[in-house]
Amino acid sequence: MSRLFVALLPPPEVLEEVAESLGPVRPRWPGLRWIDPALWHVTLAFLGEVPDRVLPGLSTRLTRAAARHAAVTLAFAGAGAFPSAGRGRVFWLGLEAEPPLTRLAQSLAAGAERAGAGEADRKRFHPHLTLARSRDGDDLRPLVGSLDAFSGRRWTADAVHLVRSHLGPRVRYEPVEAYPLGSPD
Secondary structure: OOEEEEOOOOOOHHHHHHHHHOOOOHHHOOOOEEEEEHHHHEEEEEEEEHHHHHHHHHHHHHHHHHHHOOOEEEEEEEEEEOOOOOHHEEEEEEEEEOOOHHHHHHHHHHHHHHHOOOOOOOOOOOOOEEEEEEEEEEOHHHHHHHHHHEEOOOOOEEEEEEEEEEEOOOOOOEEEEEEOOOOOO
16 A cells, blocks of 8 residues: 655755745744745645555546646735635645646546545645645634735746655655656657
8 A cells, every 4th residue: 555646846946035035034934834845845636545446547547648638837926815815724835827727637537536536535626735734723824924925937848746745753755656748649
């Protein structure tokens, strides 16, 4: 069994820009659990625990799903919190995408489900980059306000990645396979 998700992995220069924008903000919020930048990604489909026997079929389905969608131009922009800024448990940067990522995320999740992988996630898809977590649901309105005007550089995602999550005292993510975006020939 492997704990898996499908994600976009932003380029290093884009993540460095995000890290720089957080530099002056982080010290003012010591009670938050800040996510290690090495773990930053944009989740498109959370699959949960996947049996190893499903992996070959999953790879085939994800290859097909990714091939049906063009490369995407993206930029991190704006900030927010789940479930709300007033009682935030997750602080995030938003994502502008052309074309929007909703259909791509739905296609990947459907392919994974058909392959026998994937937990049904009924939440509305909201692409974002998780930056910090709160155990208690803090009032994050000042934090959100400090980065709400953030607008990062544009970048192109030309592949989606299957990622294995290793939980424990130190969480680690391991890219397993990349699936190019683009029309099948």
